[in-house]
Amino acid sequence: MMMIPLRRAFRFYNMKKAIVIGSGAVGLCTAYFLQKEGVEVSVVSASKKGDSDGCSYGNAGMIVPSHLTPLAAPGVIRKGIKWLLDPQSPLYIKPRLNADLISWLWHFIQSSNTRNVQEAGPLLLEMNVESRDLFKSISDKEALNYHYERGGLMMLYKTNAYQDEEEHLAEKAREFGLEIEVLNAVQLRDHENQLEADVLGGVWYKSDAHIVPQRFMEEITDLLVKKGVQFHYDKRIDSIVKENGRIKSIKSLQEEFEADEYILCSGSWSQEMVKTLQINLPIQAGKGYHLHIPSVPLQLKTPSILCEAKVAMTPMLNDLRISGTMEFAGLDLSVNKNRVEGIKNSVDKYFKKFDKNLFNGLIPWAGLRPVSPDGLPYIGRSKSISNLSFNTGHAMMGLSFAPISGKVLSEILLNGRSKINTDRLDPERFN
Ligand SMILES: Cc1cc2nc3c(=O)[nH]c(=O)nc-3n(C[C@H](O)[C@H](O)[C@H](O)COP(=O)(O)OP(=O)(O)OC[C@H]3O[C@@H](n4cnc5c(N)ncnc54)[C@H](O)[C@@H]3O)c2cc1C
Incomplete structure (x- = not known):
C-alpha cells in the first residue's frame, strides 16, 4: 500500500477531488500538476473528444521569454487607432454597444502605462523562463514528444521606426539577462538563405523556444488519461450551484458534477x-487566424515575427504555420477575409523566395485568445467563493504560460502560496 507522508495527508484533508473546467492547454497543465500531487482530478469540457479546433491547438507554438511587454503598454492606443482605420491591419475592434467591451476597454486604457510595463515585465519573464524549462523537463520526464526546440525567436523589421523600437526593447531585455543577437540585412539573408530574408534587420532572442502545439495537446491528454484523470467531454457547464459561500456542484445540460475544488480554465x-x-472577470476574446502550409518546399530556419505586419511564422517539422491578427469581435469564430488577406500579403515582403501560391486552397483557422485588460493572467483563488480558483486570461501567451500557470495554481491550492509572487495575478483585481 502506498504511504502518504503526514504533512501531505494533512494538506489533502480538504481537497481530495478537483474539477478543472476546460481542456485547453491551461486546463490540461493544471490537471497535470494537481494529479502529480495526488489529487483526484476530473476535466469537464465543452470541447468534443478529439476536437482539435481550439485555440490551444491552432496557436503559433511559440514559447516566449522575449515577450517582456504586456499588451497594455504606452503607445499601444495610438498605434491601435491607426490600425483600426485599415481593413487589412492586424487589429480590429468590432464597434458595438456592449457593456463588457466598454468596461474592458476602460481598464485597458487605464493599464496602458509605464508602471504596468515596469511591474509586469519581470513577472512575465520569470513565468516565461520557468514555463519554457517546464516544457523541456515534462517532455524529458514523461517521454512526450511535442518537438520542443530551443531555436530562439527572430523579430524581423523593414523600417527604421521598427528597428529603433526593437533595438530599444532588446537593450531592455539584455538588462534582464536575455541572450540576444542583433543581425543586419546581410546576416539575415545568410541566416534565412532558403527563403531569402529581405529586411532591414532583426533581433534574435536566443531565449525562446517552440513546439508543435497540437502534438503537445495530444500527448499531454494521453498522459493524463494514463495517469487516471477522468475526462468528461462535450459537457458545457451552464450553471453553478452555490451553497454557503461554496460551489456545491456544476451542471451541464446532461449531467451534474461535484468536487471539493473547482478550477475555471475556460x-x-x-x-x-x-x-x-x-x-467580474474582464476577458475579451482576441480572435487570431492561421494558415498552415503542409510540406513547404523552402523552410524557415528560425521562428519569426514580422514586426510591421504583426505576423508570426513558425516552422513545424516540414510544415510552416503563419498566424496573425487580433480581432475583438465577441465570441465569434467567423473568418474576416480582409484580415486573412492582410496576413497573406505580408510574407513575401519579408521573404523574397516565399511563394504566395502556397496559400491557394488553404482554409484559414480561427481561434480565440482570452485577453485580460492589463495583459496579465488571472491565477489564484476567488476571495468570495472558498472552493473556486481561476487559471485563465493568458491572451497571446497562453501556450507559453500553460505549464507554469498549472504549477503555480497547484502550489496555491496545496500549499496556500506559490514560489512566484502572484499578487498582480489576483483574479478579482477588477472587482
Ligand atoms: C493565432 C494565434 C496564435 C497564438 N500563438 C501563440 C503562441 O505562439 N504562443 C502562446 O503562448 N500563445 C499563443 N496564442 C494564445 C494561446 O493559444 C491561448 O492563450 C491559449 O490557447 C489559451 O488556452 P486556454 O486553455 O486558456 O483556453 P482554450 O484553449 O480556449 O480552452 C478553453 C477550454 O474551455 C472549454 N470551455 C469553454 N466554455 C466552457 C463551459 N461553459 N463549460 C466547460 N468547458 C468550457 C473549451 O471547450 C476549451 O476546452 C495564440 C493564439 C492565437 C489565436
Missing part, C-alpha cells in the same frame, strides 16, 4: 461563466 468563455456568481 479561456475566452470564463467571464460569462462567473457572472451569476457576481464575479
Whole structure:
C-alpha cells in the first residue's frame, strides 16, 4: 500500500477531488500538476473528444521569454487607432454597444502605462523562463514528444521606426539577462538563405523556444488519461450551484458534477461563466487566424515575427504555420477575409523566395485568445467563493504560460502560496 507522508495527508484533508473546467492547454497543465500531487482530478469540457479546433491547438507554438511587454503598454492606443482605420491591419475592434467591451476597454486604457510595463515585465519573464524549462523537463520526464526546440525567436523589421523600437526593447531585455543577437540585412539573408530574408534587420532572442502545439495537446491528454484523470467531454457547464459561500456542484445540460475544488480554465468563455456568481472577470476574446502550409518546399530556419505586419511564422517539422491578427469581435469564430488577406500579403515582403501560391486552397483557422485588460493572467483563488480558483486570461501567451500557470495554481491550492509572487495575478483585481 502506498504511504502518504503526514504533512501531505494533512494538506489533502480538504481537497481530495478537483474539477478543472476546460481542456485547453491551461486546463490540461493544471490537471497535470494537481494529479502529480495526488489529487483526484476530473476535466469537464465543452470541447468534443478529439476536437482539435481550439485555440490551444491552432496557436503559433511559440514559447516566449522575449515577450517582456504586456499588451497594455504606452503607445499601444495610438498605434491601435491607426490600425483600426485599415481593413487589412492586424487589429480590429468590432464597434458595438456592449457593456463588457466598454468596461474592458476602460481598464485597458487605464493599464496602458509605464508602471504596468515596469511591474509586469519581470513577472512575465520569470513565468516565461520557468514555463519554457517546464516544457523541456515534462517532455524529458514523461517521454512526450511535442518537438520542443530551443531555436530562439527572430523579430524581423523593414523600417527604421521598427528597428529603433526593437533595438530599444532588446537593450531592455539584455538588462534582464536575455541572450540576444542583433543581425543586419546581410546576416539575415545568410541566416534565412532558403527563403531569402529581405529586411532591414532583426533581433534574435536566443531565449525562446517552440513546439508543435497540437502534438503537445495530444500527448499531454494521453498522459493524463494514463495517469487516471477522468475526462468528461462535450459537457458545457451552464450553471453553478452555490451553497454557503461554496460551489456545491456544476451542471451541464446532461449531467451534474461535484468536487471539493473547482478550477475555471475556460479561456475566452470564463467571464460569462462567473457572472451569476457576481464575479467580474474582464476577458475579451482576441480572435487570431492561421494558415498552415503542409510540406513547404523552402523552410524557415528560425521562428519569426514580422514586426510591421504583426505576423508570426513558425516552422513545424516540414510544415510552416503563419498566424496573425487580433480581432475583438465577441465570441465569434467567423473568418474576416480582409484580415486573412492582410496576413497573406505580408510574407513575401519579408521573404523574397516565399511563394504566395502556397496559400491557394488553404482554409484559414480561427481561434480565440482570452485577453485580460492589463495583459496579465488571472491565477489564484476567488476571495468570495472558498472552493473556486481561476487559471485563465493568458491572451497571446497562453501556450507559453500553460505549464507554469498549472504549477503555480497547484502550489496555491496545496500549499496556500506559490514560489512566484502572484499578487498582480489576483483574479478579482477588477472587482
Ligand atoms: C493565432 C494565434 C496564435 C497564438 N500563438 C501563440 C503562441 O505562439 N504562443 C502562446 O503562448 N500563445 C499563443 N496564442 C494564445 C494561446 O493559444 C491561448 O492563450 C491559449 O490557447 C489559451 O488556452 P486556454 O486553455 O486558456 O483556453 P482554450 O484553449 O480556449 O480552452 C478553453 C477550454 O474551455 C472549454 N470551455 C469553454 N466554455 C466552457 C463551459 N461553459 N463549460 C466547460 N468547458 C468550457 C473549451 O471547450 C476549451 O476546452 C495564440 C493564439 C492565437 C489565436
